[in-house]
Amino acid sequence: ETGVTQSPTHLIKTRGQQVTLRCSSQSGHNTVSWYQQALGQGPQFIFQYYREEENGRGNFPPRFSGLQFPNYSSELNVNALELDDSALYLCASSSPEQVTQYFGPGTRLTVL
Amino acid sequence: AQSVTQPDIHITVSEGASLELRCNYSYGATPYLFWYVQSPGQGLQLLLKYFSGDTLVQGIKGFEAEFKRSQSSFNLRKPSVHWSDAAEYFCAVALSGTYKYIFGTGTRLKVLA
Numbered sequence: 235e236t237g238v239t240q241s242p243t244h245l246i247k248t249r250g251q252q253v254t255l256r257c258s259s260q261s262g263h264n265t266v267s268w269y270q271q272a273l274g275q276g277p278q279f280i281f282q283y284y285r286e287e288e289n290g291r292g293n294f295p296p297r298f299s300g301l302q303f304p305n306y307s308s309e310l311n312v313n314a315l316e317l318d319d320s321a322l323y324l325c326a327s328s329s330p331e332q333v334t335q336y337f338g339p340g341t342r343l344t345v346l
Numbered sequence: 347a348q349s350v351t352q353p354d355i356h357i358t359v360s361e362g363a364s365l366e367l368r369c370n371y372s373y374g375a376t377p378y379l380f381w382y383v384q385s386p387g388q389g390l391q392l393l394l395k396y397f398s399g400d401t402l403v404q405g406i407k408g409f410e411a412e413f414k415r416s417q418s419s420f421n422l423r424k425p426s427v428h429w430s431d432a433a434e435y436f437c438a439v440a441l442s443g444t445y446k447y448i449f450g451t452g453t454r455l456k457v458l459a
Contacts, residue, residue, distance in 0.1 A: 238389075267446070276350075276436055276449030277390070290446050324389055326447075333378045333397065333440045335447060337390040 236261055238327050238338035246344045247315050255310040255341045257325030265289070265330055266308040268300060271322040271340070283308055284330065312343075320345045348373045350439050352450035359427050360458045367422040367453050369437030378440035379420040380447070381411055385433045393435075396420060407431070432457045 239258045247253050265284045269277035279292035283302035297313040326335035351370045382390040394405025401413040411422045437450045
C-alpha cells in the first residue's frame with residue numbers, strides 16, 4: 235500500500251511569484267486536505283477536497299486555491315507569494331467513512 | 347471557537363523515565379481526538395486516536411492516552427521513554443462534517459541519555 239506522497243520536497247520562490255504543490259493520496263482514499271505549518275507552530279487547515287469539489291476551507295485568502303483530479307491526487311496553488319507563506323505544506327488523505335487523516339512528508343516552501 | 351491547547355512547549359526527560367504530555371480542547375460536541383508525532387523535517391505520524399468507548403486508548407510505540415470529558419483533556423503517556431522518542435508531538439481535534447483538524451501548537455520532547 236502506497237502512502238501519501240508530495241512533491242517537490244523543497245522549493246524556493248520569490249515574493250510575488252506563484253507556486254504549485256502536488257499530492258498523491260493513499261490508495262483507496264478519495265479525500266485530500268491541505269495544511270500549512272509555519273515554523274514552531276501546529277498545522278493550520280487550508281482546505282479539503284472530496285470528489286474534486288472543495289469541501290471546507292480554513293481562514294486563508296483566495297490566493298490559496300486547489301484542485302483535485304479524478305485519480306484523487308491534488309494540487310495546492312498559491313498566487314502572489316508573500317514572505318509569510320514560507321512554511322511546511324502538508325497534505326493528508328482519508329476516506330469519507332474515516333475521520334483519520336494520513337499525512338505526507340510535506341513540501342518546504344521558502345519565499346524570499 | 348474550537349481550540350486545542352498544549353500547555354508545555356518544551357519537555358525534557360531522561361531516558362527510561364515516564365512521560366505525560368498534556369492536551370486540553372474546547373469543543374461543543376464529543377470530539378474525535380488524535381495524537382501525532384513529527385520528527386524534524388518530516389510529516390506527521392499517527393500515534394493514536396479516540397472516537398468513543400473505552401477512554402484509555404493504546405497506540406503505537408508504547409504510547410497511550412486517556413480521554414477525560416470532565417476535564418476536556420486527552421493527555422498522552424508513556425511509561426518509559428526511549429531516546430528515539432525525541433520529536434514534536436501534536437494533539438488534534440477533528441470537527442464533524444469536513445473532519446477538519448485543529449491542532450495544538452505542539453510539545454517538543456527532548457530525551458537525555
